[in-house]
Amino acid sequence: MALSKRKRATYFRYAQYGLLVLIALVVAFTGNWSEIAHTFFDLKTVGQMFPDLVTVALKNTIIYTILGFAFGLALGLLLALMKLSSVAPYRWIATTYIEFFRGVPALLVFLAFTVAVPLAFEIKFDIYSTAMLALGLVGAAYMAETIRAGIQAVPKGQVEAARSLGMSRGRAMVTIVIPQAFRIILPPLTNELIMLTKDSSLIYIVGVTREQYELTKFGREFLSRSPTLTPILVIGLSYLVITLPLGYLSRYLERRSGGKKVSVV
Amino acid sequence: MSEICVEIAGLKKSFGPLEVLKNIDLTVNRGDVVCIIGPSGSGKSTLLRCVNLLEEPNGGKIVVNDTELTDPDVDIDRARTKIGMVFQSFNLFSHLTVLNNLTVAQRKVLKRGEKEAQEIGLRNLERVGLKEKANAMPAQLSGGQQQRAAIARALSMNPEVMLFDEPTSALDPELVGDVLGVMRQLADEGMTMLVVTHEMQFAREVADKVIFMDGGYIVEEGPAAEVIGNPQEERTREFLARVLDPTHHGPSDPV
Numbered sequence: 001m002a003l004s005k006r007k008r009a010t011y012f013r014y015a016q017y018g019l020l021v022l023i024a025l026v027v028a029f030t031g032n033w034s035e036i037a038h039t040f041f042d043l044k045t046v047g048q049m050f051p052d053l054v055t056v057a058l059k060n061t062i063i064y065t066i067l068g069f070a071f072g073l074a075l076g077l078l079l080a081l082m083k084l085s086s087v088a089p090y091r092w093i094a095t096t097y098i099e100f101f102r103g104v105p106a107l108l109v110f111l112a113f114t115v116a117v118p119l120a121f122e123i124k125f126d127i128y129s130t131a132m133l134a135l136g137l138v139g140a141a142y143m144a145e146t147i148r149a150g151i152q153a154v155p156k157g158q159v160e161a162a163r164s165l166g167m168s169r170g171r172a173m174v175t176i177v178i179p180q181a182f183r184i185i186l187p188p189l190t191n192e193l194i195m196l197t198k199d200s201s202l203i204y205i206v207g208v209t210r211e212q213y214e215l216t217k218f219g220r221e222f223l224s225r226s227p228t229l230t231p232i233l234v235i236g237l238s239y240l241v242i243t244l245p246l247g248y249l250s251r252y253l254e255r256r257s258g259g260k261k262v263s264v265v
Numbered sequence: 266m267s268e269i270c271v272e273i274a275g276l277k278k279s280f281g282p283l284e285v286l287k288n289i290d291l292t293v294n295r296g297d298v299v300c301i302i303g304p305s306g307s308g309k310s311t312l313l314r315c316v317n318l319l320e321e322p323n324g325g326k327i328v329v330n331d332t333e334l335t336d337p338d339v340d341i342d343r344a345r346t347k348i349g350m351v352f353q354s355f356n357l358f359s360h361l362t363v364l365n366n367l368t369v370a371q372r373k374v375l376k377r378g379e380k381e382a383q384e385i386g387l388r389n390l391e392r393v394g395l396k397e398k399a400n401a402m403p404a405q406l407s408g409g410q411q412q413r414a415a416i417a418r419a420l421s422m423n424p425e426v427m428l429f430d431e432p433t434s435a436l437d438p439e440l441v442g443d444v445l446g447v448m449r450q451l452a453d454e455g456m457t458m459l460v461v462t463h464e465m466q467f468a469r470e471v472a473d474k475v476i477f478m479d480g481g482y483i484v485e486e487g488p489a490a491e492v493i494g495n496p497q498e499e500r501t502r503e504f505l506a507r508v509l510d511p512t513h514h515g516p517s518d519p520v
């Protein structure tokens with residue numbers, strides 16, 4: 001029997017809805033709800049987590065992330081320019097760097113900073129330098145590719161116009177191309193920031209004091225002392241307080257630049 | 266300063282195996298308007314882009330404003346400030362306001378002060394009838410307005426010669442007149458101009474010399490009335506017949 005295409009699509013949709021309802025029912029009946037409420041929504045534990053949750057943990061997460069992002073952005077820009085350079089060794093260095101740092105877990109980079117780097121160079125970084133360098137080194141590898149794509153997306157005519165007005169290659173890059181590239185890549189860069197926010201949880205591995213706790217470490221500390229699992233929920237929500245607005249910002253910027261790109265001549 | 270503004274001798278340019286300019290000799294006197302016409306792919310844009318070294322020639326000599334651009338030691342950025350260029354696709358800097366489009370190179374290249382650059386920019390916007398658009402973004406302008414702003418941007422550098430590469434080809438027909446009007450006014454003021462164009466009426470009325478290019482050579486050159494009005498070469502005649510009357514090619518429609 002042949003169903004029309006539209007009919008088949010409708011039945012398929014109903015089947016999907018049915019499956020969702022079924023899953024919801026199973027969860028509702030099998031879950032022990034009073035236990036769940038007690039475990040995850042224990043208001044007393046929530047109360048204990050304040051105010052340090054905000055004044056220490058959230059604050060540190062944001063500081064580590066911003067430091068890492070700023071350094072990563074600068075290094076990423078440098079790598080992007082190297083990758084676009086006409087000097088072959090620059091391109092090789094940039095490619096090797098990017099492939100390496102995208103290929104290894106961020107955790108390993110943090111480990112290197114606790115053990116290997118101090119051993120090899122006889123220097124000890126404080127917590128902020130470690131966060132900045134370790135997060136930045138990883139972030140730069142991702143951002144470099146994004147920035148390179150942005151630079152290449154700037155129409156060639158823009159550079160030609162700049163050069164024909166007497167600007168040097170470098171001058172045209174700095175005053176004309178890079179500002180336009182950053183408008184194009186603002187949405188993906190915001191996504192990088194979200195990734196780094198989550199990666200900042202890896203800082204615990206270098207060994208941190210109580211004032212240096214970021215959200216995840218702070219939550220784990222509470223978890224070990226708390227009879228409930230509430231800290232997990234609280235910490236999760238705290239991350240969302242940062243990442244949801246960033247995600248919204250990213251989509252907003254994308255819509256805006258999407259509208260713009262069409263009119264670029 | 267010599268009578269001759271642009272001097273090209275034995276110019277050759279290839280893209281890989283493709284020989285685009287085969288042997289070009291061309292002289293443009295100061296204050297003259299030279300129009301370059303010819304079929305698509307004949308090398309008109311390439312020739313124009315060689316005059317400010319946006320394309321690197323493979324052979325020959327180019328002298329502009331008494332500076333030899335083909336000299337390997339030339340300060341090309343400096344030489345380009347004296348050569349204005351207007352593109353088919355306008356190429357206004359899309360992240361800057363119209364006025365900042367006009368001031369950015371003045372400040373960064375000519376090192377003029379902010380105030381001076383703005384005064385010069387506004388004066389040139391007024392020249393092209395766009396003073397009230399100073400603070401608009403390029404995307405907010407019509408094509409004709411964008412092209413006039415691009416002309417004003419080039420003029421703000423006080424160039425000695427202006428290069429136009431099909432400045433009206435990307436425009437709606439009703440906007441072409443405004444841009445041609447500005448160019449005509451520039452010509453009347455004595456600007457030296459090299460114009461690649463398909464606007465035969467403009468070439469007839471404004472050009473001191475018309476050049477017909479085909480296959481990488483200059484096939485015919487002379488006063489507009491002769492090259493367009495009474496072409497000597499068969500290829501020129503064919504081209505003009507096609508451009509002036511695209512629907513019928515017959516000799517029943519004299520040019």
Ligand SMILES: Nc1ncnc2c1ncn2[C@@H]1O[C@H](COP(=O)(O)OP(=O)(O)OP(=O)(O)O)[C@@H](O)[C@H]1O
Pocket residue numbers: 280283285303304305306307308309310311312
């Ligand atoms: N950067 C480039 N790389 C390779 N080939 C090129 C390049 N620029 C131009 N060409 C080729 O050189 C030839 C001449 O191009 P040019 O743009 O000078 O022609 P034109 O006379 O301006 O044509 P049109 O009227 O279509 O603008 C064409 O065959 C074109 O494909």
Ligand SMILES: [Mg+2]
Pocket residue numbers: 309310311430431
């Ligand atoms: Mg062309």
